[in-house]
Amino acid sequence: QVQLVQSGAEVKKPGASVRVSCKTSGYTFSDYYIHWVRQAPRQGLEWMGRINPNSGGTNYAQKFQGRVTMTRDTSISTAYMELTRLSSDDTAVYYCARVLSIIQGALGYWGQGTLVTVSS
Amino acid sequence: EIVLTQSPGTLSLSPGERATLSCRASQSVSSSYLAWYQQKPGQAPRLLIYGASSRATGIPDRFSGSGSGTDFILTISRLEPEDFAVYYCHHYGSFRTFGQGTKVEIK
Numbered sequence: 001q002v003q004l005v006q007s008g009a010e011v012k013k014p015g016a017s018v019r020v021s022c023k024t025s026g027y028t029f030s031d032y033y034i035h036w037v038r039q040a041p042r043q044g045l046e047w048m049g050r051i052n053p054n055s056g057g058t059n060y061a062q063k064f065q066g067r068v069t070m071t072r073d074t075s076i077s078t079a080y081m082e083l084t085r086l087s088s089d090d091t092a093v094y095y096c097a098r099v100l101s102i103i104q105g106a107l108g109y110w111g112q113g114t115l116v117t118v119s120s
Numbered sequence: 121e122i123v124l125t126q127s128p129g130t131l132s133l134s135p136g137e138r139a140t141l142s143c144r145a146s147q148s149v150s151s152s153y154l155a156w157y158q159q160k161p162g163q164a165p166r167l168l169i170y171g172a173s174s175r176a177t178g179i180p181d182r183f184s185g186s187g188s189g190t191d192f193i194l195t196i197s198r199l200e201p202e203d204f205a206v207y208y209c210h211h212y213g214s215f216r217t218f219g220q221g222t223k224v225e226i227k
Contacts, residue, residue, distance in 0.1 A: 035216070037165075045157075045165065045208055047216040061215065062121075095164055105212045106155040106170035113164055 002026040004096055004111035011117045017084040020114045022096030029077035030054040033099050035107060036070060036081045038092040051079060086118045122146055124209050126219035132227040139196040141222045143209035148189045155210045156185055156194045158203075165208065169194065199224070
């Protein structure tokens with residue numbers, strides 16, 4: 001079965017960077033885009049961007065351009081999201097998610113989420 | 121940038137009642153790229169509907185989606201206790217956006 005397992009919670013100081021990992025299993029990693037979505041406390045969902053695990057190509061939401069980098073390691077079927085220059089506004093649960101199918105881009109499979117807390 | 125506006129913000133209903141949730145886009149979108157998710161506290165979102173009207177695997181048939189252009193609807197025909205949650209619509213074109221959510225709470 002398809003599984004996405006994310007790294008554990010992080011506490012960071014303002015100005016620092018954080019990298020969250022998303023280890024996948026149960027399917028061919030290179031075949032399906034991975035997206036990153038975040039959710040601030042008591043807020044809605046916010047799309048951050050996506051990576052094509054086959055090519056490494058990325059698309060980022062304009063809000064995060066210049067601060068976010070999405071990468072992948074195909075040898076271990078893992079995607080990464082790094083966010084730099086953190087502020088308290090970046091405190092959120094970060095999710096990775098896989099598209100439903102090669103031709104259907106809805107987010108059908110989700111990781112469990114990683115809480116990132118930014119605090120001095 | 122496409123903005124999705126969901127209404128109402130909160131829907132207070134009793135088990136067994138019908139829920140109708142709205143999602144309005146700021147410009148016309150392809151129904152092929154409109155999804156609905158359910159989220160319960162402390163959990164990741166779960167895909168309910170994709171392509172505006174197709175149910176994801178394992179989703180009960182009391183959930184249905186409809187609409188086109190700028191107006192989309194998620195209907196829960198008869199609310200079960202486990203359906204009380206927050207629901208998000210999502211446009212998944214080249215760049216993606218979510219609605220702000222509708223909370224379905226027990227009246």
